[in-house]
Amino acid sequence: MRNKIAPILNLVEYEDKLKPLTNRRPVASLPFACRYRLIDFPFSSLYNAEAESAALFISGSGHSLYDHIRSGSTWGLDSLAGGGVFTHSQVKLKADRSAESKHDRFYYEDHYNYVTRARAEYVVMMGSAFLSNIQIESLMHFHEDKDSQVTVVYKKVNRNELSSDTVYSALELGDEEDCDISGVTAISDVKEDRFNLNMETMILSKKTFLDYLYRAKQADMDINVNNFIKFSLESGCSVYGYEYTGYLKVIEDIKSYYDANMDMLDEDNFNSLFYRADPVRTRSKNSAPTYYGKSAVIENAQFANDCEVYGTVKDSLVYRKVTIAEDAHIEDSIIMQDSCIEEGAYLKHVILDKHVYVKKGARLEGTADNPIVIAKDGVVYAEGEVKEE
Amino acid sequence: MRNKIAPILNLVEYEDKLKPLTNRRPVASLPFACRYRLIDFPFSSLYNAEAESAALFISGSGHSLYDHIRSGSTWGLDSLAGGGVFTHSQVKLKADRSAESKHDRFYYEDHYNYVTRARAEYVVMMGSAFLSNIQIESLMHFHEDKDSQVTVVYKKVNRNELSSDTVYSALELGDEEDCDISGVTAISDVKEDRFNLNMETMILSKKTFLDYLYRAKQADMDINVNNFIKFSLESGCSVYGYEYTGYLKVIEDIKSYYDANMDMLDEDNFNSLFYRADPVRTRSKNSAPTYYGKSAVIENAQFANDCEVYGTVKDSLVYRKVTIAEDAHIEDSIIMQDSCIEEGAYLKHVILDKHVYVKKGARLEGTADNPIVIAKDGVVYAEGEVKEE
């Protein structure tokens, strides 16, 4: 199949409520499900749609993201023959562009250059906070069938599936049958308990994108899905909603991040997210199989390669290169790469970021609603002291 | 040969005097000699030394650099099996760390992590502004033979080879025979007309590097060659100078950048810089041969692939995808990628950055000491007007 889409990923997400996990990484680089980072999910959607290139708009230096993406070859986004990942740092985008006038100048230009040069018919705009498995080809076919100006992805959700102070919005459907959209409402203003969550993922023709880009520039507005819906409605053009029915979690705070990981221990959720034409792709790392010792007791848990497990692990997710000693007990927890849990330690409702050391006999117990998070490189002592590096 | 070195490239260079060429790119990404960027030269030195990895410390977002380097595979710096390019954005490094406390925290840590994890015996520190062809293996052998604590590269130069307000320094040699170094002096304080230019390129053992890193952190000092020389001299340890005798140009302002390009039209300089065990490596791009039409007149000039030339080109360098129409006259100039020169245009002592359009009959004439620079995407009209995009 030939490449048909030019994807634009806006990776400037709300990250404050995800601290300390986002201290040194953007939301897109958050580790997920033992082997992945959140960016792997939209990237794998692009891979399945055989996209040749992608433009990334990021804030800050983005080096954790670069180190993961490298040339983009894992996702077919690299090639000597055209294509590639084009990265654009917009620091903090429009929000405080005054402070970053140097970058501001290129905000519209970078979008313009990428889209005009891409060999593609459509532009797809997406982000990394809506953890999901969107089939871009189906979205494209829907868009073509409807002969839509712009098509936006939504999912029917209940209010309690989102953070109580969510910043996201709902789509108002004009005619349920026809899926045309009549407006966008902040969720805080929505009265119903069940609504159509705007997944801020859009497809539109290259030509329409360039029209709207020009309008955004004239009005000094952000280039994003919500503004583009507005432009389209104002012009009286058709805006259609494409319903997504698979697994979705909006990663907006520690709780939703924790829940999303735990959701993977449910086979239906796991399959919804991981079952694709191709597997979800992540940068491959050389590794040895995980060894489970004679004393290991495992119940409903997921592991990556390269671990050594001698203790008890229940209802938890364990990332690469983790060592769990005999008599250690881990339950309802997320243990990231390179962590080490010594004998007799007890962890429940805990998130350990990378390279955390839990000393002999240490105990940490959070709650499902409020898991304890230990930042990268931390050390947890038996006396209850936590030392952050 | 097995990898022996862990290279650290400090790419935070003085770029103000190189504007507008450095408006959107660091010194390391400056185009050079029709096909290259300055970073290709230290990277090719690393390639010849069979380095497996490199740590880059950059300022700003560095995306033009990332887009050139990609996975680093061009220079053997990428591999699934260990290795890779590790990028660290220190924004403005120590100079105004107060303003960037978020990054400051990781300045020492990033260096520490890279060096401790690298499978190597030595650390090599270098930059991108000293355009040269250093053979790291010879440097390493010299270092081993001298049993030196740290070894620094220098070149004997005359004052007039540098910018009059150069910010660089000279090395004082204790004993010319023995090459031991007794101190570092700012060039403005050097009385002699010929001196040993400190090329700010150093080799030292991993252990010594980590010692000095610790000292720098304790004293809240920069990690750089000059401070490390100081530490070594203070401790009474041996510091040796390794003399480099090949082509060198310090890229510190427009004039030195212009001269360096023009130097390439001299075969001796060209060979000194390009003759290596392996060719200088740059990211390869698919291209067609350059076509020289029936009306073309070429005299002492260099071209990249993918040009179409119908006019006159003398003593000039022409980058990729440049079109030069009949009756256009180009002399003593640098024409970068994607530029287009229309009929009858006349350019002398000019630098055109990428994608500059010179209209029919336009004339630009600078001087060898003060070439005219047209910034990226500019348009030059016959009436003498220059429009910058």
Added chain:
Amino acid sequence: MKTETVAMILAGGQGSRLGKLTKQIAKPAVPFGGNYRIIDFALSNCANSGINDVGVVTQYQPLVLNDHVGNGSSWGLNRHNGGATILQPYSSVDGEKFFKGTAHAVFQNIDFIDQKNPDYVVILSGDHIYKMDYEKMLDYHKQQAASLTVGVMPVPWEDASRFGVMATDRTDRIIEFQEKPDNPKSNLASMGIYIFSWPRLKQYLVDNQSKNRQMEDFGHHVIPAYLRNSEAIYAYSFEGYWKDVGTLESLWSANMEFLDPDHDLNIRNRDWRVYSKSPNTTPQFLTSSAKVKDSMITDGCYVAGEINHSILSHNVKVGKNSVITDSFIMPNAVIGENVRIEKAIVGEGAHIYDDAELVGTEDDIAVAGYGEEIGGYSDEK
């Protein structure tokens, strides 16, 4: 992921009519146009047509060809689970598997194709110079519900007897195939480009093999068998530049045609690029004694002499007072001073010493072979 289409590029031939140019390398690996090798055109066509799964069947002197093709990354083929796969003779429990003909080469590689499980197989030759969108031909194949579609192009009637020609009915269905006929019934020459529906072709190859019927060559055996069985075979007409560079004269004239800035191939067209594996080399250096007219020069060249209506491939050196006219110089050739080269092909890495001459005519192109040395004095070597 299911693969709809697999392309098989038959690149195993020696190309013996290219004489000393193909002693050490296979014909599809022969350099062309300054920056290319002949097989780049077929590979780029695949990439531009959206066909990412390509088997390159090699057999004769494959080192240079295999190194050039690699995993297909130079053509962007290695994305999305696709890639170029080199297919060479091998052994199995059934014995040794050399390739005895075009169809036999496909038969011996059934396992490779079955791994990909395609609906269609596109059979291509590795030694033609052209730009063609195979996707359009595939669309036509589907639309006709054909079991075989043959790429054809009209040739002048007087030349038709030099080709395999296809007689068609009004619907473009092929009703007769004539291999180099004395009295051609059609001027539609086969370009050696076939799209087969794979399950049917596999059946023909396996069945006939098991019955010991000869099924080695597409033109001689497979197409006649399809015709005998009234399979739906359609002709797909191609109009555009197409050249078989099987002889020294055609290789030379194709290069000379390529020099024309208005050439049909339009090598600078960014929407249909011809990709190749680019060497790491320096810029082109034209010294003050150089004179260059109506010529293509490639990165890595050093030119101190005069170049007229010629192509210099990468890393060619031309000394002072040498004059090269109407010639194609392959990569890494070194040409000394006071040399005269005219209507010639100079092979890769050949060395033409000072004062030598290499002069041919349009009908008898002069050739220096791969690595050949011409001229010079014995005491200098």
Added chain:
Amino acid sequence: MKTETVAMILAGGQGSRLGKLTKQIAKPAVPFGGNYRIIDFALSNCANSGINDVGVVTQYQPLVLNDHVGNGSSWGLNRHNGGATILQPYSSVDGEKFFKGTAHAVFQNIDFIDQKNPDYVVILSGDHIYKMDYEKMLDYHKQQAASLTVGVMPVPWEDASRFGVMATDRTDRIIEFQEKPDNPKSNLASMGIYIFSWPRLKQYLVDNQSKNRQMEDFGHHVIPAYLRNSEAIYAYSFEGYWKDVGTLESLWSANMEFLDPDHDLNIRNRDWRVYSKSPNTTPQFLTSSAKVKDSMITDGCYVAGEINHSILSHNVKVGKNSVITDSFIMPNAVIGENVRIEKAIVGEGAHIYDDAELVGTEDDIAVAGYGEEIGGYSDEK
């Protein structure tokens, strides 16, 4: 850049003693240890020893092996102008070139080696499990100014007659070679690892070929010829784990040994890693009904049953109430519910249906072949 050393990995053998495991794939491509194929050990040794130029000589059923090795990038070999090159039979103006033996395979690929122009050639076998620093052996070769150095390891005297043994003098110079002798004069067994000084070896191969002397096998022809001519042949002793996994029993027992966390191979040692081509797959999912003891499990596995002292390679599914003991399960195998597997090897992609049994003994390992289906009812299939 001059290449000092080229390694040639001989990976062409069928490995017929592995029975149905090597019907469709070459022995060096057989999976091992959960995440590896046998050839990964030789390739990783090359990478870790700083040898980046590796020719992999393949001949028998090479598709899986070639796809696995690729350009060597999984082992980091593709840097600095090095890389893995697949060398398969081919034809030339001299005719067809199949490989008739270990030395003949090197003879047929002289062009490849000469391209690299090395001082030394390291000859390796693609089917041994071990970690060895060839650079140290090369240093020894240089120090002895040897024309051939043979890697040897001491074996128990009673086993010596099963090997090719090397009798040495006090300086470790080899004075006699006995192939599987009844009365061994030495207990130093050849590991099939040779370092040759290339110009000398080339001379032997070319001269003897031109005189029609048999020079097909290193053990049978080349070493005896070297000995006859009093070439400097030295033995280099290796101590450490080394295993030829040429039979089903040795493949099984090598996997069982590999399970020991204190195994000599030390697979988790980051200073001498064993690299492989990693598949893109999901994390390991151990459900609430899983029981896993003293076992290795690899990414992509889904385990609802009981695993005791066994290795599951990637993407293996094990249903509820199934019990796997003392077994090695290759990638992509699917094991249903209520299955009992003991002292067995289950081949790639094999399917063991519900309620089936596959039980062997230490002396007679049970085997399910590549893609084989065991158990199940016909109406379900």
